[in-house]
Amino acid sequence: MLGIFLEPKGDLKKFIYQYKKKINSKYLDTNYTNHPPHLSIYVSKFSNTKKVILELEKIILKIKPFKIKLNKTDIFYDDFFTKKDTIFLKLNKNKKIFILQKILAERLKKHVRYKSK
Numbered sequence: 001m002l003g004i005f006l007e008p009k010g011d012l013k014k015f016i017y018q019y020k021k022k023i024n025s026k027y028l029d030t031n032y033t034n035h036p037p038h039l040s041i042y043v044s045k046f047s048n049t050k051k052v053i054l055e056l057e058k059i060i061l062k063i064k065p066f067k068i069k070l071n072k073t074d075i076f077y078d079d080f081f082t083k084k085d086t087i088f089l090k091l092n093k094n095k096k097i098f099i100l101q102k103i104l105a106e107r108l109k110k111h112v113r114y115k116s117k
Contacts, residue, residue, distance in 0.1 A: 001045050005038040013037050042104045045113040052111050066096045
């Protein structure tokens with residue numbers, strides 16, 4: 001399993017760390033507040049991760065930084081990947097993220113492993 005993430009910078013990164021600190025001060029069982037701030041944009045099982053990483057390196061060279069806007073907080077109940085409830089910050093629709101996900105899906109589909117081994 002390999003995940004591809006965007007990491008925020010500047011004020012957004014600072015806000016997320018402050019938000020996580022606030023959650024930690026109010027709740028005891030918060031495993032994910034220790035994870036770095038990120039936006040999951042693609043997760044899959046691949047047949048050859050080395051080839052995927054080479055493909056990603058080519059894609060990354062063409063990506064320029066862009067802004068995102070937050071909408072609200074929300075919760076994934078019984079998150080598919082974590083098997084726990086996960087608090088997240090919802091984003092406004094963002095064309096650049098959509099295009100990036102589309103590029104990733106098109107360029108990486110030849111490496112996706114559809115059957116378990």
